[in-house]
Amino acid sequence: MLLSMQFGLRRTPKAALGHPLRVLPHGRFRGNKHCMSIPTEYPFDFDPTYGMTLADLQAIRPPEAPPGFDAFWQKRYARALTVKPRPVLTKSKDAHPDWHVQDIVYTSTDNFSIGGWLLTPRKGEIKRGLVVGHGYGGRDQPELDIPVEETAILFPCFRGMSRSAHSPISPEAPWHVLYDIDDPDRYVIGGCVEDLWVAVSALLSLYPALDGHIGYSGISFGGGIGALAIPFDTRITRGHLTVPTFGNRKLWLTLPTVGSAHSVQEYAKTHPEVFEKLRLFDAATAATRITVPMLTAVALFDPAVAPPCQFTVANALPQSKFNEIFILDAGHFDYLDSAVQQTALRERVGRFFRGL
Numbered sequence: 001m002l003l004s005m006q007f008g009l010r011r012t013p014k015a016a017l018g019h020p021l022r023v024l025p026h027g028r029f030r031g032n033k034h035c036m037s038i039p040t041e042y043p044f045d046f047d048p049t050y051g052m053t054l055a056d057l058q059a060i061r062p063p064e065a066p067p068g069f070d071a072f073w074q075k076r077y078a079r080a081l082t083v084k085p086r087p088v089l090t091k092s093k094d095a096h097p098d099w100h101v102q103d104i105v106y107t108s109t110d111n112f113s114i115g116g117w118l119l120t121p122r123k124g125e126i127k128r129g130l131v132v133g134h135g136y137g138g139r140d141q142p143e144l145d146i147p148v149e150e151t152a153i154l155f156p157c158f159r160g161m162s163r164s165a166h167s168p169i170s171p172e173a174p175w176h177v178l179y180d181i182d183d184p185d186r187y188v189i190g191g192c193v194e195d196l197w198v199a200v201s202a203l204l205s206l207y208p209a210l211d212g213h214i215g216y217s218g219i220s221f222g223g224g225i226g227a228l229a230i231p232f233d234t235r236i237t238r239g240h241l242t243v244p245t246f247g248n249r250k251l252w253l254t255l256p257t258v259g260s261a262h263s264v265q266e267y268a269k270t271h272p273e274v275f276e277k278l279r280l281f282d283a284a285t286a287a288t289r290i291t292v293p294m295l296t297a298v299a300l301f302d303p304a305v306a307p308p309c310q311f312t313v314a315n316a317l318p319q320s321k322f323n324e325i326f327i328l329d330a331g332h333f334d335y336l337d338s339a340v341q342q343t344a345l346r347e348r349v350g351r352f353f354r355g356l
Contacts, residue, residue, distance in 0.1 A: 037337035045256075046256035048333070050308060060248070062285055062313075062315065064285070065288075066276070066279040066285075068280075069280060073228070076194060077232045079109060080198055081201070083198050083201065085106035085198050085205055086205075087106040087205060087206060089103070089118060090102060094117070094141060094142060097122070099122060100121075101117060103115070103117060104118045106202040109191065109194040109195075114158075116139075116155045116157050118155075119144070119146070120153075124150045126150060126209075127213065129152045129213060129215070130151050130214070130216070131214070133217070133219070133221070136173035136221035138162035139157050139163075147346050147347065147349055148353050149354075151356075158192040159188065159192055160188060160192075164195070173260045177189070177260040177264060178263055182271070187281065193229045200233060200236060215236065215237065215238040215353055216238075216239045217242075217349065218240075218244070219242040219243060220304070221245055221260070223244025224247065227247070227284070228283055228286045230294075232289075236292065237293075240297075242297040243305050243328070244305070244310055244313045247313035251309055253275060255306040255309070258303045259303070259304035261305075284315075284316045287316035294324075295324050296313065297327075298327060301331070301335075302333065303333060304332035305331060324352075329341065
């Protein structure tokens with residue numbers, strides 16, 4: 001499912017029902033008079049709300065860009081554009097009544113072979129393209145219930161993970177996030193951003209008429225990768241990020257978590273210089289440069305991606321009637337209203353991408 005939050009942790013017994021809180025352009029609210037189902041019981045030794053209210057979270061501002069931030073990413077993007085992805089399609093074992101499902105392999109930067117899936121509609125024409133990123137758990141299948149139509153959908157597995165496994169990069173999040181972290185030019189996160197850019201190139205090589213009609217959707221890890229990629233790729237004209245990571249690295253390195261940030265925090269204890277290098281990979285800094293319509297879903301409670309870091313990404317987006325922030329009570333955790341809120345967000349995602 002597109003909006004899967006990798007649930008399975010302990011459920012809160014709190015019996016509150018209501019509607020998801022949505023923050024509309026210019027800070028207006030809809031549906032905010034309800035009993036929220038933020039979890040009150042959890043198996044962690046820290047509070048995944050970090051003691052912050054919605055007002056506190058909305059007040060967080062993105063960090064300033066380090067010297068050379070734009071040039072660093074512009075150079076990488078220019079290099080990614082020179083890559084010929086040469087996508088190869090084969091029949092997939094997955095099947096669906098509404099979608100043709102094919103396995104795909106394309107070549108990314110550094111000659112990385114990127115595997116994934118391509119969905120195309122069985123009926124109607126292809127009017128738009130969508131690249132869908134994954135969380136730090138990787139991906140073992142495409143999302144066959146994705147809420148879009150008349151769309152060619154590419155599900156790449158970012159380098160080192162799932163169908164793009166590549167030794168010596170570990171496919172496990174705690175180690176993947178550390179691969180070449182001391183060298184910004186080789187850090188695996190930058191390579192994953194390039195994989196997204198080359199995914200767009202692969203879609204356009206298959207469907208040139210989609211130029212100007214390509215979007216991106218990513219959750220958690222994929223949300224952070226999207227925030228880093230979208231501002232520098234003018235071919236991506238609409239983006240959706242759910243509980244995005246890698247925002248506000250200064251906070252990201254200090255707040256307790258069960259996510260990938262914990263590995264980097266441990267590493268930073270003996271390598272404090274890593275912070276300056278990670279400033280180049282701050283999703284919130286990058287988000288200040290995004291100019292296309294965005295739908296961002298952020299959570300008030302999240303043990304894996306700290307809400308202050310998520311909100312920094314959302315807050316960094318320019319105020320626009322085309323941008324919307326959708327607020328979830330929790331992320332990366334099972335909670336009472338999760339099905340209701342995920343259904344509402346799913347419907348909103350479908351409407352959002354119809355505008356491509």
